[in-house]
Amino acid sequence: MARLPQVVRKEPTRSTRSPRRPPRRGGGRRARSVRRVLRDRRQPVKVRVDSERCQGHTLCAMIAPEVFRLRExxxxxxxxxxxxxxxxxxxxxxxxxxxxERAISTID
Incomplete structure (x- = not known):
């Protein structure tokens, strides 16, 4: 009777991938462009809300109540x-x- 070859089992190895990192604070390309506008400004920066895009999530009014308000x-x-x-x-x-909704923009 012929012997079957033994199967060698390997122990599970750790994944070589790095663990998922949380997103960076400060945003991405859009945040850098807004910071650049504010840094390089020669005149006061203006802010605008697109009323057609705004869905009333109220985040802007909670973050900057001196700049934004909610319509009644x-x-x-x-x-x-x-x-x-x-x-x-x-x-x-x-x-x-x-x-x-990306309804807020700055105007330089």
Whole structure:
């Protein structure tokens, strides 16, 4: 009777892939472009909300209440004053990056 070759079992090895990393804070390409506009500005930066894109998630008003307010009729966001007040630039960047509908933009 012929002997069958023995099967050698290898122990499971760890995956060589690196573990999934959490997303970086500060956003991607869009965040860099907004930061560049704010850094290189010669005149005050203006912020705008596209009323057709806004769905009323209210994130911008929670992040920068001095810049954005919610309309009582439909709950969509609107800008209090187009020009970003001094000291509010970082909040505006965060609001632009956090808008899920990408309805907020800056104008230089």
């Amino acid at each position: 009729i439909d709950g969509h966001s609107e800008v209090i004053d187009e020009e970003v007040p001094a000291g509010q630039e970082t909040q505006v960047i965060e609001a632009v990056n956090s808008c899920p």
